[in-house]
Each structure stands twice: as C-alpha cells, then as structure tokens.
Amino acid sequence: MDAWVRFSSQSQARERLCRAAQYACSLLGHALQRRGASLELQKQIQQLEGHLSLGRKLLRLGNSADALESAKRAVHLSDVVLRFCITVSHLNRALYFACDNVLWAGKSGLAPRVDQEKWAQRSFRYYLFSLIMNLSRDAYEIRLLMEQESSACIRRLRGSGGGVPGGLETGGAGGPGTPGRGLPQLALKLRLQVLLLARVLQGHPPLLLDVIKNSCDLFIPLDKLGLWHCGPGIVGLCGLVSSVLSILTLIYPWLRLKP
Numbered sequence: 112m113d114a115w116v117r118f119s120s121q122s123q124a125r126e127r128l129c130r131a132a133q134y135a136c137s138l139l140g141h142a143l144q145r146r147g148a149s150l151e152l153q154k155q156i157q158q159l160e161g162h163l164s165l166g167r168k169l170l171r172l173g174n175s176a177d178a179l180e181s182a183k184r185a186v187h188l189s190d191v192v193l194r195f196c197i198t199v200s201h202l203n204r205a206l207y208f209a210c211d212n213v214l215w216a217g218k219s220g221l222a223p224r225v226d227q228e229k230w231a232q233r234s235f236r237y238y239l240f241s242l243i244m245n246l247s248r249d250a251y252e253i254r255l256l257m258e259q260e261s262s263a264c265i266r267r268l269r270g271s272g273g274g275v276p277g278g279l280e281t282g283g284a285g286g287p288g289t290p291g292r293g294l295p296q297l298a299l300k301l302r303l304q305v306l307l308l309a310r311v312l313q314g315h316p317p318l319l320l321d322v323i324k325n326s327c328d329l330f331i332p333l334d335k336l337g338l339w340h341c342g343p344g345i346v347g348l349c350g351l352v353s354s355v356l357s358i359l360t361l362i363y364p365w366l367r368l369k370p
Contacts, residue, residue, distance in 0.1 A: 171208055242325055323356060
C-alpha cells in the first residue's frame with residue numbers, strides 16, 4: 112500500500128497510467144476492427160485514445176527541463192561509453208518533449224497553425240535516437256557483465272582443478288582452426304555465450320527490464336516514421352508492455368536501471 116501511495120503521488124506515474132490506457136485502447140481498437148465490431152464502437156475507442164494522448168502531452172509539459180538536468184548529471188559519469196550514451200539519450204529526450212509540447216499546443220488550439228505532421232515526425236525521430244542510445248547503453252552493460260561473469264567462471268574452474276571450456280577461454284588445441292572441429296567448437300562457444308547472457312540477465316533484473324522496455328518502445332517510432340510497418344496491433348501491444356514495465360520501475364525503484 113505504501114508503494115502505491117508513493118506511486119500515485121507522482122505526476123510521472125499518472126502519465127504512465129495514461130500511456131498504458133492509451134496503448135490498451137490502440138490494441139483494443141485493432142482487436143475490435145478484426146472482429147468486425149460496429150463502426151460507432153471503434154470510433155469511440157479511437158476518440159478515447161486521442162483524449163488520452165492529449166492528456167499525456169499535458170502531463171509532459173516541462174519534461175524537457177528534467178531531461179536537460181539529467182543530461183547535465185550524466186556528463187560527469189566516469190565511464191566514457193556510459194557518459195556518451197546516457198547524455199545523448201537525455202538530449203534527444205529533451206528535444207522529443209519539446210516537439211511534443213508544440214504538438215500539444217497545436218492540438219489544444221493554442222497554436223492552430225502548427226504543422227502537426229511535421230512536428231510529429233520530428234518528435235518520433237528524436238524518440239528513435241534516444242531509444243537507440245538506450246539500447247546501445249544496455250548492450251555495453253551486458254558486455255561488461257558477461258566479461259566479468261566469464262572471468263569469474265574461469266577462476267572458479269581453475270580453482271577447482273577443472274578444465275576451462277573452449278567458449279570461455281580460446282586458443283590451444285581443439286580451437287576453431289582444428290580440422291573437423293571448427294563447427295562443433297563454434298556451436299559450443301555460441302551455446303556458452305547464450306547461457307552466459309541468460310545468467311547475466313537473470314542476475315540483473317533492472318537491466319533485463321530496461322532491455323525489454325526499450326526493445327518494445329523501438330517498434331513505436333519505427334512504425335510512425337514508416338521505417339518498419341508493424342501495424343496498430345503490434346504497436347499497441349508493445350506500448351502496453353513497455354508502459355507496464357515503466358510502472359513497475361516507479362512502484363519498485365530498485366528495478367530502475369542506474370545510473
């Protein structure tokens with residue numbers, strides 16, 4: 112109950128709830144269309160989705176300043192790769208929110224001459240760049256953790272007197288260059304890398320949730336920009352999943368990836 116009280120008192124939490132409801136409406140509308148529901152019901156769902164989208168834009172007013180502050184904090188990170196990925200991601204988020212604010216002004220009637228299509232395309236481009244940086248950061252952290260886990264496994268095997276599998280330590284006889292052993296050795300290495308990846312993600316739930324959330328979000332700008340036509344059903348499902356994961360990170364802050 113305390114976690115829910117903290118969650119409901121945050122403006123960001125209300126925006127995430129609106130986002131989940133918006134993409135749930137998108138998914139529901141797609142399902143109703145496929146099942147041949149009445150046009151009146153489909154229109155009502157579309158109108159509700161539009162109202163939720165406009166409400167989200169209102170709740171996001173001022174988020175550009177928060178993203179810029181986050182970028183200023185990320186500049187001081189000691190790791191060069193993390194510093195670059197996180198800073199560029201926050202800067203793109205700031206531009207994305209700025210474009211979103213212009214869209215809100217146009218849709219609310221405050222700036223009726225705004226070219227909404229042009230600003231929407233700009234907004235989704237910045238959103239896409241931000242997600243690419245987030246996924247690059249995730250891949251970098253996974254690589255570091257896999258190297259640490261691999262080194263720890265090698266030390267444990269050596270300490271117990273066991274042999275080191277070829278996927279963990281390359282070189283020596285039986286390597287990929289040995290006649291007749293190349294393909295089995297490659298398959299063994301691939302299997303060990305997959306197991307190592309699964310172990311790393313299982314041991315780091317915040318990283319796993321961040322990878323899933325960013326991967327789901329990636330389908331949204333790809334579809335809106337026409338780079339990969341996924342359809343409203345896939346976009347609605349991916350948006351709903353990423354929204355639920357975002358809500359979980361707000362209810363349980365330890366699930367949020369840091370820094």
